Amino acid sequence: MSLCSFTCGALRFSTGYSRHVSSSSLILEPIRRNSTRCSISKQSRCxxxxxxxxxxAxxxxxxxxxxxxxxxxxxxLPMDVLQLxxxxxxxxxxxxxxxxxxxxxxHIEDNFDAGKYWTK
Structure with missing residues (x-):
């Protein structure tokens, strides 16, 4: 692991983990706080x-x-009828x-002859 930068009391390494500098020890916390994290009940986005x-229109x-x-x-969208x-x-x-x-x-012409359709 190589040291990339030292800013605001936190060391960031090239592995993607944030290490907070304290007097006792280094605390490892993964940087995975985004919209793809697991949620059990629903999405926590508004x-x-x-x-x-x-x-x-x-x-x-x-x-x-x-x-x-x-x-x-x-x-x-509706128009305001009172302004027309x-x-x-x-x-x-x-x-x-x-x-x-x-x-x-x-205009309706009725020239239908039912006698033409009778067979004898």
């Missing part, structure tokens, strides 16, 4: 290990990219209404 890129039309813990493609003009508010309301298609009876 952030999720896998974050998905998501596009957020703001009310003014601009977009930003954020990271979420759930996979989503796009999030569209009356014509814009009416256009949004008409777009949200249920569209009902009506059949025009004059």
């Amino acid at each position: 952030t999720y290990p896998r974050m998905y890129k998501t596009t957020v 703001l009310a003014d039309g601009s977009t930003i990219t954020v990271r979420l813990n759930q996979p989503r493609k796009i999030i569209k 003009t009356d014509s814009e508010r009416r256009a949004i309301w008409l777009g949200r209404r249920k569209k009902v298609e009506t059949l025009d009876e004059s």
Whole structure:
């Protein structure tokens, strides 16, 4: 083992162990305090290990990219209806209404003859 550096009262060797200098003896502690340590009940991190890129569409039309813990493609934020003009508010309301298609009876031609399908 070769001595690399002496900083802040701790000796660091090339093996990856930290040795604290004390008057009585050298104490060996492995440097393994990271996210890959073993955990019995759950991960002890407050952030999720896998974050998905998501596009957020703001009310003014601009977009930003954020990271979420759930996979989503796009999030569209609602617009403030109170700040719109009356014509814009009416256009949004008409777009949200249920569209009902009506059949025009004059265009339906009924030329079906059931007698052609009878056999004698």
